[in-house]
Amino acid sequence: MNATAAMPQSTKKPPVQKEDAMWLQKEMINRNYHELATAREQGRKVAATFVPGNLNELLMCFDFARSLPETNALQNGLRKKSGKFILDAERDGQSEDVCNYVKADLGMMLGGEIGPTGEALPKPDILLLSYTGCFTFMKWFELIRHKYGCESVMLHVPYQGEGKIAPNMRNYVVKQLKETVIPTLERISGVKFDIDRLRQYMKESTKAEEDLVAVLQSAKHRPSPIDGYFGAVYYIGPIFTAFRGTPEATEFYRVLRQEIEQRLREGKGPITPDGEMGEEKYRLVVEGPPNWTSFREFWKMFYDEGAVVVTSTYAKVGGVYDFGFRHDPEHPIESLAEYCLGCYTNLNLPSRIDMICKYIDDYQADGLLINSIKSCNSFSAGQLLILREVERRTGKPAAFIETDLVDPRYFSASNVKNRLESYLQMVKQKRAAAPAAH
């Protein structure tokens, strides 16, 4: 187990400005890579799984070291390694048309599975395929399985096509967990399932979830003490990956919340890589994942203009906690099912639009910006209708930019900057036309 109660102390001397919690987050993620790299010497089995529908508490019940291929891909994107991996995967037969997360991951495998931190990652013993909100996940793990020859286990999570979780959907997920997933994890790990252990992890999860929501919702204040998109990436890191349910994550979120509440009391805005953000001029809601290959450059375009993202749908991709969902230790299996069914990309388009409109209202946002990702049909298909509907319902301006997750070929800085600046001009004009509203 990698759970420890003590909050680790950061020893890094930052060349860029970050909150302490941001540095700690980075260290936690790096430490997980080290745990993965040394899993074999420690006699541990390795499970790979996805961020949406991530069953971290369950995997910990079987002592698995946890690898998240999406996180590997994005970390490689941040470290400018993904471009080569994608080209390698394309040379190996993958189409240029398909998801670049998949290709970045496959490219990493082709290069000897050297992880983002430079340590070799082990071949997984089990691929836990949480088929939540993304069809491509299924093919992704089939491809990895085809290369590695390791076993996979499917957790099929039905889509909320009708905008709600029907009992049939919940029962189906619960049954799969009880009759397929848990027995498979027991067999692979050699560890018997202990539901009380799961409950214990979930108690930790709920504390962390409570604090995360407080942090994310702090952006309702003016000025917002956080950036709910670029900054939130750091905040969601532990809870969306291998740490949800650990005391370490609980402590991380407790400290983070304190830090943010302190900023709130002091009336400070977000910390950016260039230090404290200046005057908050624009408050935006963002839909869609960020670009990772030029992450800092992308963020700078916003804070240079005084634009803060007060909330984002991407920060809900690994769990929609701000509308009340919490893992429930009293009903742990059912709670895991609810969690998977409720992840953002598992919501239908009308529900996503409702959510964005509510965000614009609750966070007093100036409008919506959609970062449409070439790789991600789950997010992207339908976003132009989302844009129109949100504009129609809120009367707030919306704008559309296009980038990719980890393929540097799809990030055109000048285009993105032009679009963003034009959009902010439009917001300004709208304000001028309706001064009473601001």
Added chain:
Amino acid sequence: MTTVAPVIQIVERCQALFEDLELNAVKQWKAAVPGRKAIGYMPIYVPRELVHAAGMLSVGILGGGDQIEVIQGDAYYQSYICRIPRSTIELALTGRLDCLDGMLFPSICDVIRNLSGMWQILFKDKYVRYFDVPQNYEDAIGGTFYINELQALRDDLGKLRGVPITDEDLNASIRVYNANRRAVQDLYAYRAKNPWQAPTSEVYLVLRAGMVLPPEEHTQLVRDYIAAAEALRRPKRDNARVVLNGSFCEQPPLGLIKSIEMAGCYVVDDDFMLVTRWLLDDVPASGKPLEELSKAFLHRSATTAAKYDAKREDKGVFLLERIKTSGAEGVIFAAPSFCDPALLERPMLQDVLSQHKVPHTAFKYAENTGQMAPIREQAGTFADSIKLWSTT
């Protein structure tokens, strides 16, 4: 005066149905009896038996092909998303789908899935359902889920017609579709045996007619086509026998199918309109209909990229079996651009084929692809290589 051969007459009728984006056949069917309803569906599979049991016409919607200029539809999609949703939206926004009382969007990929939500927003007066199918193939798990999904659809359609659908209604419809499937299977077997007698450009049109005709009529049409095709002797060529794989959703233009044939390939199996033969054999029509439909789906259904292979060794088995059954000498992977399921599946299938020394080639298309020369060249080279060098 020259007499047009019956097979040509049948094909011409099918071609007219194929080209009729106004869905006049559906309108005529509805007009024949007041109160009739029609339900559209997208690829790959929906249980059409339920729609039929409700007394409704199920209508396969496969995009606009190369016949319409997409103007409004492009405003809803980014350039990196496949073409079928944008031309489908175009069809709807231009009133061509007004005769449909509802739409079913099966679980196939994220794009079609999200299109269901767009339909809910854009066409609020229509019945819309995202039809989920299980990826767990245990009767007690995926089967239970699926039976409940079938029941929900059955309830919805019953409400839409104003009278619940009985088991007797459903069993009668299961019989109708069993007959249709047998006819289509016979057509495929006939083509595999005599591909020069039943070119795929014709078989395709006969199959497409089943997207707008009532199943009883389509079954007869298929039977008539087989008989008429057999009656007209056509020259047999030394073509390469190929399976076409990856065209299960967005359709290639008819010209592309013709180009492959003209390049020296006999297409002896394909995955066009899998809904017509998704279930591999008869569904028992005297028991509990939903349970029987579920068992057929779970245990006796086709395999394609949208379906999870539970084990690594399952990958490609269905394709290899099709190659064997149809006597194919190679596989052409023809997938729509930006089709995640087909394009992500392809490298795995290619690997399996390579291991089994089955020749294969691959290209992409869009439903409005206009340049056929490169495809003809590639398919021609592939056919030549099979004829000249293949050891199988």
